Amino acid sequence: MMDPTKYEKYFSTDGFWSKLKKGTKKAGSKVIYTGLLLFYAVESPRTPLKAKVQIYGALGYLILPLDIIPDLLPIVGYVDDLSALGLALAAVAKSIDADVKLKAKNKLRDLLGDDVVNSKDIIDIDGQLVEEKEKETE
Numbered sequence: 001m002m003d004p005t006k007y008e009k010y011f012s013t014d015g016f017w018s019k020l021k022k023g024t025k026k027a028g029s030k031v032i033y034t035g036l037l038l039f040y041a042v043e044s045p046r047t048p049l050k051a052k053v054q055i056y057g058a059l060g061y062l063i064l065p066l067d068i069i070p071d072l073l074p075i076v077g078y079v080d081d082l083s084a085l086g087l088a089l090a091a092v093a094k095s096i097d098a099d100v101k102l103k104a105k106n107k108l109r110d111l112l113g114d115d116v117v118n119s120k121d122i123i124d125i126d127g128q129l130v131e132e133k134e135k136e137t138e
Contacts, residue, residue: 011060019063020111029112030121034085035062036104037125041095051092058088089125093132101126 016039020032041047042055061084089096105117116122 009060011056011063015063016059028121029108029116029119030125031062031085032111033104033108033122033125034089035059036107037096037100037129038085038088038092040100040103040107041092044095044097044100046097047092047095051095054088054091058084086128089129090132093129094136096129 016035020035038055038059042052042059047055105122108122109117
């Protein structure tokens, strides 16, 4: 399992936006949407500090220029990034509220167009968030 504190030092807001803009088409909507959810969750005052540490670690890993699988490889290069982001998203699901989702979807729409917001990938991620929140309340 990824140690989030190991990559936290690599996170910066400028680095995040730079990575997203450079890799938007290659990374795909799942990576971009998950990254946006985490980014807006970390900005939310309702997200606890422990969750923010996990998010910074996952986003730091996304930004890291040399990760396990180089991002230069189409699609495959972002598999490890999506795994790291997905682990963080599952861990902080209760911090992803309607406001965070709305901000992430609006930015996703700006980056990739209207169609992607209602795509299966985005619906799947929203469904996973619901499942994680239900697990936390059990």
